[in-house]
Amino acid sequence: MNYTDEECDVIVADGLEGLNYKQKRAFLCAADEKRGEHMKYEQLLIKSLGGGVYNKIKALFRDGNYRLGVLEKLGKRGIKCVALGSSGYPALLAKTPAPPLVLYCTGRIELLKTDCFAIVGSRRTPAATLAACKKIAGELSSCMTVVTGIADGADSAAMRGALTTGNLICVLPGGHDCILPSANAGLLKEAEGKGLVISEWPPHTPVLRYMYTVRNRIIAGLSRGVLVAAAPKKSGALITASYAADYGRDVFAFPHSLGISSGEGSNEIIKNGAALCQNVLDILSAFGLEYKTEEKTLTPQEESVITFLRQNGRSHIQAIASAAGLKVFQAVTILSSLEIKGLAARCGGNMYESC
Numbered sequence: 001m002n003y004t005d006e007e008c009d010v011i012v013a014d015g016l017e018g019l020n021y022k023q024k025r026a027f028l029c030a031a032d033e034k035r036g037e038h039m040k041y042e043q044l045l046i047k048s049l050g051g052g053v054y055n056k057i058k059a060l061f062r063d064g065n066y067r068l069g070v071l072e073k074l075g076k077r078g079i080k081c082v083a084l085g086s087s088g089y090p091a092l093l094a095k096t097p098a099p100p101l102v103l104y105c106t107g108r109i110e111l112l113k114t115d116c117f118a119i120v121g122s123r124r125t126p127a128a129t130l131a132a133c134k135k136i137a138g139e140l141s142s143c144m145t146v147v148t149g150i151a152d153g154a155d156s157a158a159m160r161g162a163l164t165t166g167n168l169i170c171v172l173p174g175g176h177d178c179i180l181p182s183a184n185a186g187l188l189k190e191a192e193g194k195g196l197v198i199s200e201w202p203p204h205t206p207v208l209r210y211m212y213t214v215r216n217r218i219i220a221g222l223s224r225g226v227l228v229a230a231a232p233k234k235s236g237a238l239i240t241a242s243y244a245a246d247y248g249r250d251v252f253a254f255p256h257s258l259g260i261s262s263g264e265g266s267n268e269i270i271k272n273g274a275a276l277c278q279n280v281l282d283i284l285s286a287f288g289l290e291y292k293t294e295e296k297t298l299t300p301q302e303e304s305v306i307t308f309l310r311q312n313g314r315s316h317i318q319a320i321a322s323a324a325g326l327k328v329f330q331a332v333t334i335l336s337s338l339e340i341k342g343l344a345a346r347c348g349g350n351m352y353e354s355c
Contacts, residue, residue, distance in 0.1 A: 001080045003071070010083035011074075012067050014101040015202050016057055022047065024101055031061060077203050079176065080105045083110060092116075096221040096247055100200035107196035111145050111169055111235065116222045117283065118147040118244070120237040121154020121229030124262045128314070128353045129254060130157040131345035135355055137161030138342075139280040143289050145169055145195075147223050149215070150184050154229040154237070154300060159187055168195030169222065173215040174207030175199055204241040216240040224287060225250035227277055231265035238265045250286055252277040299325065299347075305334050306343055309354040317350040 003011065015030050021053055023045065030041035046054045073308070074081060082088045082103040090112045093099050103112070117198075121129070137146050138161035146162035147169045149155040155170075162168035170191045176199055179185050191197055200218060201211075210354050216236055220226055220243035228251070231237040238334050241251045251274040256263020270276050277283060284291050298306065304324040309315060312323075322330035335352055338344035345355055 001075065003081070003083070004086070005080070006078070007083040007086050008067060008071065009032060009061075010062075010085065010101055011081050012061055012070050014083075015070050016061065018049075018053070018057070021098065027057070027061075028101075031058070072106070077176070078106055079203060080109055082109060088112060090116075090125060090222055092224070092247075093218065093221040096217065098217065099221065100218060102200065104176060104196075104199045104201065104203065105196060106167070106192045107194075109196060111167065111196045112198075112222075114145045114167070115143075115224060115287075116147045116169065117144045118219045118221065118223040118226040118240065118296075119154065119158040119229060120136075120148060120226060120240045121158075122231055122235055122237060122262045123151050123153035124232075125134045125153040125157070125230040126256075126260065126262060126317065127347045128345035128355060129230050129256075129263075130154065131339070132254065133157040133341065134161035135342040136227070136277075136280050138164045139291060140283065141165040141167040143284060143291060144287075147171065147219050149173070149180075149219065149236075150179070150181075150188055152181060152184065156184060156187060159191060163194055166194035170195070170197045171215055171218050172197065172199040172201075173211040175201045175205035176203040177261065178204070178206045180207050185255075187349070212236055213239055217243045220244040220249060221276060223249060225252060225283065226272070228253040228266050228269065230254065230262045231269075232262050235265050235266050238269065241269055250275065252279075252286075253282055275349070299334075301330075301334050302338055305331065306338055308346060309352060310330055314347055314351050314353040317352065 013024050026041045026045055027067045029035055030038050030045055032038055047149055052214055084099055084101050117140055134157040137158040140146055141162040146158055148158040150170050216239045220240050226241055226244040228237045228241050244251050253266040253270050253274045255276055256266050280291055308323045315333055317328055321328045335344055343355055344352055346352055
């Protein structure tokens with residue numbers, strides 16, 4: 001990938017070790033001798049880093065072989081960089097208080113310039129909510145690009161739903177070579193092939209605890225709105241929603257039944273002003289978008305089962321079979337078909353509910 005001199009400066013500066021975010025931004029100002037205040041930034045860095053350290057970093061930054069090596073390593077790893085200030089950088093993210101200096105990308109970087117919507121939630125999201133999350137992500141991805149993390153639970157469900165179209169951006173908490181949880185490596189590989197995987201960290205950067213919160217500002221910053229699928233009282237999903245509110249973005253949440261701890265945070269933000277979301281139309285209508293639903297053809301037995309679930313809520317397989325006049329094994333087959341169609345979800349303990 002070809003970069004301008006200005007983009008190279010940002011990419012090389014971002015990879016310099018020993019500097020925090022503010023120091024990297026200050027260093028770029030100090031290195032640009034066309035800026036009238038470059039000496040002021042240089043003096044600030046010398047004061048905070050020490051003259052010897054600053055001069056070593058400055059020499060490294062200007063070393064042609066070092067600069068070339070940085071870009072070659074990224075290219076060999078298959079990483080494409082989108083630097084702050086470049087034409088490919090997402091406009092909404094650039095307007096946030098602390099936009100990443102570089103987005104390290106694998107996959108379809110053109111997705112960064114599309115309308116995005118985030119779906120986030122707890123690792124311990126109930127099965128029915130996971131099914132609804134996957135369904136709404138698939139529907140949304142036909143109109144917008146779905147943005148999410150890579151954790152188990154709601155993130156993974158959103159990934160699977162959006163992969164049906166490939167309009168998906170996954171945001172990593174660390175570098176591309178340090179994937180957590182490792183169990184989702186296969187799913188993430190599929191996301192790289194069909195969608196886009198991004199990080200604000202160079203590939204070798206290990207994941208540290210604070211990076212999850214820092215990452216969440218990117219998920220919110222990329223997106224026109226955020227849906228919280230499920231969240232307990234303390235949750236990274238709520239942090240993402242808080243960032244979104246601070247950025248003036250729309251916040252939505254699935255409602256949850258009483259007594260479900262993984263939904264207490266979701267219900268709380270609805271009480272505090274988040275929009276209650278029951279289906280994809282609640283989201284799309286807020287942005288003036290339309291969604292053409294496809295009628296799902298159901299057999300009479302499927303109609304009977306799904307009607308029972310919609311009227312009675314979460315039910316045991318035996319009650320479902322009895323109400324529909326079916327053997328239990330027949331009801332299992334029909335419920336599996338309804339799961340595939342995104343209309344029913346298994347909740348554990350032979351319990352099912354409608355989506």
